[in-house]
Amino acid sequence: xxxxxxxxxxxxxxxxxxxxxxxxxxxxxxxxxxxxxxxxxxxxxxxxxxxxxxxxxxxxxxxxxxxxxxxxxxxxxxxxxxxxxxxxxxxxxxxxxxxxxxxxxxxxxxxxxxxxxxxxxxxxxxxxxxxxxxxxxxxxxxxxxxxxxxxxxxxxxxxxxxxxxxxxxxxxxxxxxxxxxxxxxxxxxxxxxxxxxxxxxxxxxxxxxxxxxxxxxxxxxxxxxxxxxxxxxxxxxxxxxxxxxxxxxxxxxxxxxxxxxx
Numbered sequence: 001x002x003x004x005x006x007x008x009x010x011x012x013x014x015x016x017x018x019x020x021x022x023x024x025x026x027x028x029x030x031x032x033x034x035x036x037x038x039x040x041x042x043x044x045x046x047x048x049x050x051x052x053x054x055x056x057x058x059x060x061x062x063x064x065x066x067x068x069x070x071x072x073x074x075x076x077x078x079x080x081x082x083x084x085x086x087x088x089x090x091x092x093x094x095x096x097x098x099x100x101x102x103x104x105x106x107x108x109x110x111x112x113x114x115x116x117x118x119x120x121x122x123x124x125x126x127x128x129x130x131x132x133x134x135x136x137x138x139x140x141x142x143x144x145x146x147x148x149x150x151x152x153x154x155x156x157x158x159x160x161x162x163x164x165x166x167x168x169x170x171x172x173x174x175x176x177x178x179x180x181x182x183x184x185x186x187x188x189x190x191x192x193x194x195x196x197x198x199x200x201x202x203x204x205x206x207x208x209x210x211x212x213x214x215x216x217x218x219x220x221x222x223x224x225x226x227x228x229x230x231x232x233x234x235x236x237x238x239x240x241x242x243x244x245x246x247x248x249x250x251x252x253x254x255x256x257x258x259x260x261x262x
Contacts, residue, residue, distance in 0.1 A: 082133070094124035140194065207229060213260060248260060
């Protein structure tokens with residue numbers, strides 16, 4: 001209704017003002033919409049990406065990247081497997097002529113992860129994340145029986161089996177030398193693959209014990225007795241108080257011996 005329309009002239013003044021304001025608002029909205037369409041044309045033939053197309057873009061990025069990462073880490077013998085997740089079906093993405101996959105900062109292709117997908121050629125730039133699960137199958141030592149906390153592990157406690165190394169962040173103890181003779185850090189159960197956080201070095205002595213402190217050099221060796229200030233774990237550093245009160249640090253060897261490293 002325009003201001004010159006006969007019905008408009010017969011309206012009370014407040015209604016005339018509201019009608020005029022609404023008409024102006026509609027006109028402004030139409031102009032702004034026209035300008036937005038003129039300034040942001042979609043590339044000719046740019047498709048609206050669907051979930052399957054985005055999944056393929058992510059897969060084409062993940063598989064070679066994962067193979068390169070495993071080779072660089074010296075784990076090329078592992079058999080990788082990638083399980084692709086799905087995007088939120090509520091997403092409504094703008095048309096895009098080219099989508100680029102990337103690894104978000106701080107993200108690793110190991111276990112539960114995600115791949116970034118961003119539009120690099122389209123009227124609207126967007127960035128979404130596709131969940132992925134990366135598995136890395138390989139041989140590992142799996143416990144055949146439960147092992148109480150503090151018990152030293154023996155070769156017969158575990159057997160080789162194929163497991164997913166990426167199921168947990170802790171490293172798999174692939175060689176028996178890494179776990180045979182080590183103590184269970186907590187109660188372990190049958191079927192667990194042995195990993196780094198599950199074992200600890202055996203205790204050689206308790207805090208307050210009298211220990212031998214050995215210092216060796218070119219053509220000489222000095223041995224004194226001191227008091228351990230903490231429990232000593234084989235291969236780990238510890239502190240010892242010498243008879244004169246001086247406190248030294250060294251590595252725990254087998255038995256009651258602490259070796260000072262020059």
